[in-house]
Amino acid sequence: MAMVKALFFDVFGTVVDWRNSIAAEIDSFSAERGLALDGQAFALAWRRRYQPAMAKIRSGERGFTDLDTLHRENLLDVLKDLSVTGLSDAEIDLLNMVWHRLNPWPDSVPGLTRLKTKFILATMSNGNVKLMVDMAKHGGLPWDMILGAEIAQSYKPDPETYLAGCRMLRLAPEECMMVAAHNSDLVAARALGLKTAFIARPTEYGPEQKVDFKAEHDFDVIADTMEGVADKLGC
Amino acid sequence: MAMVKALFFDVFGTVVDWRNSIAAEIDSFSAERGLALDGQAFALAWRRRYQPAMAKIRSGERGFTDLDTLHRENLLDVLKDLSVTGLSDAEIDLLNMVWHRLNPWPDSVPGLTRLKTKFILATMSNGNVKLMVDMAKHGGLPWDMILGAEIAQSYKPDPETYLAGCRMLRLAPEECMMVAAHNSDLVAARALGLKTAFIARPTEYGPEQKVDFKAEHDFDVIADTMEGVADKLGC
Numbered sequence: 526m527a528m529v530k531a532l533f534f535d536v537f538g539t540v541v542d543w544r545n546s547i548a549a550e551i552d553s554f555s556a557e558r559g560l561a562l563d564g565q566a567f568a569l570a571w572r573r574r575y576q577p578a579m580a581k582i583r584s585g586e587r588g589f590t591d592l593d594t595l596h597r598e599n600l601l602d603v604l605k606d607l608s609v610t611g612l613s614d615a616e617i618d619l620l621n622m623v624w625h626r627l628n629p630w631p632d633s634v635p636g637l638t639r640l641k642t643k644f645i646l647a648t649m650s651n652g653n654v655k656l657m658v659d660m661a662k663h664g665g666l667p668w669d670m671i672l673g674a675e676i677a678q679s680y681k682p683d684p685e686t687y688l689a690g691c692r693m694l695r696l697a698p699e700e701c702m703m704v705a706a707h708n709s710d711l712v713a714a715r716a717l718g719l720k721t722a723f724i725a726r727p728t729e730y731g732p733e734q735k736v737d738f739k740a741e742h743d744f745d746v747i748a749d750t751m752e753g754v755a756d757k758l759g760c
Numbered sequence: 761m762a763m764v765k766a767l768f769f770d771v772f773g774t775v776v777d778w779r780n781s782i783a784a785e786i787d788s789f790s791a792e793r794g795l796a797l798d799g800q801a802f803a804l805a806w807r808r809r810y811q812p813a814m815a816k817i818r819s820g821e822r823g824f825t826d827l828d829t830l831h832r833e834n835l836l837d838v839l840k841d842l843s844v845t846g847l848s849d850a851e852i853d854l855l856n857m858v859w860h861r862l863n864p865w866p867d868s869v870p871g872l873t874r875l876k877t878k879f880i881l882a883t884m885s886n887g888n889v890k891l892m893v894d895m896a897k898h899g900g901l902p903w904d905m906i907l908g909a910e911i912a913q914s915y916k917p918d919p920e921t922y923l924a925g926c927r928m929l930r931l932a933p934e935e936c937m938m939v940a941a942h943n944s945d946l947v948a949a950r951a952l953g954l955k956t957a958f959i960a961r962p963t964e965y966g967p968e969q970k971v972d973f974k975a976e977h978d979f980d981v982i983a984d985t986m987e988g989v990a991d992k993l994g995c
Binding site for chain 2 (some may be wrong): 645658671675738
């Protein structure tokens with residue numbers, strides 16, 4: 526692992542707690558307007574539409590479309606399913622921007638700050654650049670560079686997403702380490718030659734969580750927190 | 761100016777002192793090898809080949825080629841002009857990477873740190889992403905995002921370079937402010953609707969400097985240092 530120069534981070538779930546961040550905002554929004562939305566259920570319903578929306582783009586059925594746009598389409602579907610009507614475009618935009626305001630897990634900023642002393646830190650997320658930049662400002666995430674889906678014009682786990690990031694940093698895959706709370710993301714990165722670090726986030730999906738309680742492969746680093754990754758990488 | 765959300769920074773000359781950084785490394789390199797290179801003259805000769813190299817790409821005569829590659833070609837020409845022979849490829853690569861290790865002007869990091877509390881800070885440089893990331897690590901430059909030539913696949917002052925940056929941040933040109941020590945860069949940005957801030961860097965080229973001693977147009981902000989820009993933007 527001595528050759529690793531850059532760390533690539535999955536963000537939703539690995540660095541930030543999307544479920545509780547969204548639930549809290551939905552609950553406030555709902556209370557202010559006298560609606561009866563369940564923030565936790567809303568967050569999960571919204572996220573459940575994430576992979577299917579990207580699948581159409583991965584398959585080529587649809588051209589590359591950024592995640593803000595996919596999130597908004599999915600939001601309209603969730604609102605329709607819940608028979609929520611009468612929201613203005615501005616209110617829908619405000620709700621959709623909640624993805625730009627997700628809160629980091631408590632260990633994320635301390636761990637990233639330590640890792641930044643030794644490595645280039647880049648996002649390798651399906652979120653678009655503006656989403657990642659706004660989230661970094663909101664949560665104090667010390668990225669050196671925003672890479673990922675929009676830069677590559679492809680969604681993980683398409684190999685091009687990871688490889689475009691390596692190319693832009695002029696690094697070989699084995700000089701980059703993918704850090705994620707999802708086994709599938711790491712398996713995809715490892716198949717391309719990247720090093721891998723797993724962080725367990727067993728509460729990411731709450732009671733609905735079915736997978737990713739632990740590393741299912743012999744990844745290069747396995748830890749419970751971002752600070753644990755920093756410990757194992759000697760930072 | 762209340763609508764400005766992001767600041768775009770020219771980097772070579774505006775944020776970092778390329779001339780003295782390169783001269784010092786060339787002088788060390790020369791002394792170690794018993795050569796008789798003049799660091800200051802070398803830096804200026806190398807930089808003099810910068811605009812002509814990009815001109816071929818702007819005109820379409822040559823496809824987009826990153827600045828590391830252009831710098832290396834120009835370095836070989838300078839070495840040839842000075843009849844320096846016998847350097848290994850590794851030595852030439854090491855010299856070429858000096859652009860990744862340029863030192864900031866003393867006011868740059870304090871000023872950027874203040875500006876970062878209120879604005880998105882992005883590079884809008886002709887340097888490629890890796891060059892900018894390495895330089896940021898070297899000098900502690902707190903960028904939120906690396907934009908510019910490689911992201912746009914075009915070199916300033918091509919309008920596409922600035923506009924691709926605005927699009928990636930989902931901002932209108934008037935929500936972005938170009939910060940530069942070069943009148944021509946600001947004139948190009950202003951023509952597209954961006955706000956503008958001029959910083960005087962009267963020693964950038966040393967005794968050879970002919971232009972850019974002061975702002976030649978009524979830019980939105982005119983200052984002598986990066987901290988002066990922060991003062992005028994209320995940071």
